[in-house]
Amino acid sequence: MGRGSKGKQKGAVAVTVALSMIFLLGFGAMAIDIGNLLVARNQLQNAADAAALAGAGCLKPRAECSNTTAAQPDFTTAAATASTFSTSSSTNTVQGSVVQASTVATGYWNATGTPYGIEALPFTPGANDLPAVQVTINKDGSNANGAVPVFLGAVLGANILKASAVATAVLSSPGNVGPGGLFPLAMSQCLFNTYWDSVADAPKTSPTSGTVSGFNYPQVAGQPYIFQIGSSYQYGTCQSGQWTTFDVNNNSASYARTLLTSGNSTTFSVGGSPGTWIQTGEENTLFNNTATCSAAGNGQCAWVTVPVVADPGTSGFQPVVAFACLHILNASNGSLPYVLVQMTNDMSHCETPNSGGVGPSYGAYTPPRLVQ
Structure with a gap:
């Protein structure tokens, strides 16, 4: 075999290795960034869960909520509590940063799941409709929370990653x-x-x-x-x-x-x-x-x-x-x-x-x- 053929083979191997490296880097980027995305998603859910539960705890009269004489259910105090809790520097952080923005909704949740989802106010509840607080936290670049950071995903053209979480908490009299x-x-x-x-x-x-x-x-x-x-x-x-x-x-x-x-x-x-x-x-x-x-x-x-x-x-x-x-x-x-x-x-x-x-x-x- 001539020297020219060997040179061509070496060049082809170099190109193959280069392409393989890009391919492998892409997989590495996906593994790292997807893993980071899942961590962010889990932390967002924990933050939303905690805020919804804190808000639901104020739907009824409670000394700690300063609403012992409020009408029931006290959606105003519950929503304010959930909002404050979700952005508190001492309660919720996602990837080392304090949550800056959240969306809080109040209404009723049907215990039988019919219909499924929160019924917005004003609403006349039935026997199975429970007062509820819903908290949504996004980390998708649409608000002050920013987006989930990208480490190696740029290799594949990804500049931002998006994550969000929704939590709904209810309160009831015990059955x-x-x-x-x-x-x-x-x-x-x-x-x-x-x-x-x-x-x-x-x-x-x-x-x-x-x-x-x-x-x-x-x-x-x-x-x-x-x-x-x-x-x-x-x-x-x-x-x-x-x-x-x-x-x-x-x-x-x-x-x-x-x-x-x-x-x-x-x-x-x-x-x-x-x-x-x-x-x-x-x-x-x-x-x-x-x-x-x-x-x-x-x-x-x-x-x-x-x-x-x-x-x-x-x-x-x-x-x-x-x-x-x-x-x-x-x-x-x-x-x-x-x-x-x-x-x-x-x-x-x-x-x-x-x-x-x-x-x-x-x-x-x-x-x-x-x-x-």
């Missing part, structure tokens, strides 16, 4: 409560209705301070009524409650006493069968123990979620109608034993652990949760 979420006192639905304003979705409040007709305890103007829950053996149905041992058929005070601190061991659902076990008798010792853990005592049971039943005067298993939030002020085991309480809907205290689903609005809430 079910898991282990440890309930206090073992079942109150009557009639009693609840007496002290709850279903139109305002809030506790009824006292118009004046001091002595108020129909009450045995001084009231505070503008605050939820302070009232007694007593055994059905001493009080009428609309003033009664009864100790419950949840899923266990047990009428002993000693067993019920253990539940004051441990709560339910199984999950309870609204309308579930067989329901919660209503004890017989007054169980006076339980009133003493409740006084110890009440707001007047060590505060361990100052704020609780309780099951609501139709008639706690009837012993045996009864279906749970709803879950209510109570502020337990004190208790007494005198000749007419009672637990002294207020109805409440402050999410600072009424966010029920291990709860979910959708149930009637009786003051208790599930923790905010993501649906998108």
Whole structure:
């Protein structure tokens, strides 16, 4: 073979190697930049999720949101909270930079997924429509967040990469409560209705301070009524409650006493069968123990979620109608034993652990949760 042929072969190899290098660099660029794009996408989603959850936590009255007297749901405060959280230098960064811009929408999300997506305001919600906060964060070059940086993608002609994330969080009243979420006192639905304003979705409040007709305890103007829950053996149905041992058929005070601190061991659902076990008798010792853990005592049971039943005067298993939030002020085991309480809907205290689903609005809430 002549020298000219060898020279041509060497030239062809050089061209092939050069083309291969470009090809390999292109694949390397794709691997590096796509990997970086996926990291950015994940960080954007984390930021959007956190902001949506923060906003949803302010849809209902909450001391930390400074909206304890706001109408419900409080979309204005929820949107402002989500927006502030999403661009806070202490909460959200994407690829080392603080998020500069986000879009926040509020409305309702249907729990059944029909339709799917957020229903914009104004909107008249149905039973399965939950107040929602939606946060969108883009890193696509369209706003102050910029675009996802390109490292080697320019080899293939890519100058910018785009990523975005959407998160929607909702809030609901619990349809079910898991282990440890309930206090073992079942109150009557009639009693609840007496002290709850279903139109305002809030506790009824006292118009004046001091002595108020129909009450045995001084009231505070503008605050939820302070009232007694007593055994059905001493009080009428609309003033009664009864100790419950949840899923266990047990009428002993000693067993019920253990539940004051441990709560339910199984999950309870609204309308579930067989329901919660209503004890017989007054169980006076339980009133003493409740006084110890009440707001007047060590505060361990100052704020609780309780099951609501139709008639706690009837012993045996009864279906749970709803879950209510109570502020337990004190208790007494005198000749007419009672637990002294207020109805409440402050999410600072009424966010029920291990709860979910959708149930009637009786003051208790599930923790905010993501649906998108």
